[in-house]
Amino acid sequence: xxxxxxxxxxxxxxxxxxxxxxxxxxxxxxxxxxxxxxxxxxxxxxxxxxxxxxxxxxxxxxxxxxxxxxxxxxxxxxxxxxxxxxxxxxxxxxxxxxxxxxxxxxxxxxxxxxxxxxxxxxxxxxxxxxxxxxxxxxxxxxxxxxxxxxxxxxxxxxxxxxxxxxxxxxxxxxxxxxxxxxxxxxxxxxxxxxxxxxxxxxxx
Amino acid sequence: xxxxxxxxxxxxxxxxxxxxxxxxxxxxxxxxxxxxxxxxxxxxxxxxxxxxxxxxxxxxxxxxxxxxxxxxxxxxxxxxxxxxxxxx
Numbered sequence: 001x002x003x004x005x006x007x008x009x010x011x012x013x014x015x016x017x018x019x020x021x022x023x024x025x026x027x028x029x030x031x032x033x034x035x036x037x038x039x040x041x042x043x044x045x046x047x048x049x050x051x052x053x054x055x056x057x058x059x060x061x062x063x064x065x066x067x068x069x070x071x072x073x074x075x076x077x078x079x080x081x082x083x084x085x086x087x088x089x090x091x092x093x094x095x096x097x098x099x100x101x102x103x104x105x106x107x108x109x110x111x112x113x114x115x116x117x118x119x120x121x122x123x124x125x126x127x128x129x130x131x132x133x134x135x136x137x138x139x140x141x142x143x144x145x146x147x148x149x150x151x152x153x154x155x156x157x158x159x160x161x162x163x164x165x166x167x168x169x170x171x172x173x174x175x176x177x178x179x180x181x182x183x184x185x186x187x188x189x190x191x192x193x194x195x196x197x198x199x200x201x202x203x204x
Numbered sequence: 205x206x207x208x209x210x211x212x213x214x215x216x217x218x219x220x221x222x223x224x225x226x227x228x229x230x231x232x233x234x235x236x237x238x239x240x241x242x243x244x245x246x247x248x249x250x251x252x253x254x255x256x257x258x259x260x261x262x263x264x265x266x267x268x269x270x271x272x273x274x275x276x277x278x279x280x281x282x283x284x285x286x287x288x289x290x291x292x
Contacts, residue, residue: 023221042228042262044232050278051277051280052272052273053278055270055273056270057267057268058269059266061265064260064262065259066259085278092251096281101290109286111290112290120247146222171228173228178222179222183220188218192214195266196209197210
């Protein structure tokens with residue numbers, strides 16, 4: 001009788017632990033950054049169905065700083081584009097393009113995007129944002145979370161007799177929203193070659 | 205700028221992509237890509253690898269700062285026939 005009661009007790013405690021355990025699980029553990037990147041990429045691809053706007057500011061030159069800020073700037077370009085599906089329109093330059101081909105209007109006729117220096121530069125420097133993410137996903141050397149830049153929600157709570165304490169709270173989503181992907185050196189070289197082939201370094 | 209090209213040490217490159225997600229939707233709202241390349245001379249003095257991009261060591265740096273705005277829908281484009289032909 002005593003044994004069977006003990007066994008029943010153990011079963012009850014085990015069942016309780018299984019049911020209630022998840023309520024006390026550590027929810028401060030960071031989410032998987034690779035999964036977050038996959039989801040972000042998928043979300044952006046889905047957004048393209050309705051269309052979205054993108055801008056790209058490019059700055060290049062020499063640096064002697066550990067944070068890589070430029071000590072001598074030699075290239076500065078700004079692009080703005082609208083993306084719908086797999087097509088980007090750059091109204092300022094009268095450009096329509098896909099990830100592979102494009103057309104630019106010079107005021108008289110349409111040319112292949114690569115045929116005009118400004119079109120070539122745009123094509124090499126202004127990537128489709130979703131393409132950047134899919135490339136990052138292909139073979140990341142590392143992915144990590146960066147510290148959040150979100151402002152904390154400030155909650156005032158009264159404790160005891162008239163004492164007020166300020167509780168700063170960031171949700172899991174606010175804590176983990178900045179990802180850093182380190183791209184393999186081979187792809188890093190490919191990006192540099194793209195810059196080189198844009199003609200922006202040789203003034204053409 | 206062409207002196208830049210001749211001095212670039214393409215055996216030493218690095219690229220990081222920082223992605224800023226909207227906390228509510230988990231959709232990217234910004235992407236910052238940094239592409240680094242060593243510089244001949246500077247790279248030989250410093251050891252290859254990450255030291256080529258240390259404080260005080262000259263290197264080529266390119267920053268691509270993307271902003272993404274999914275707030276407004278973008279209508280389907282009306283692409284002129286001549287342009288569409290060039291995109292096929």
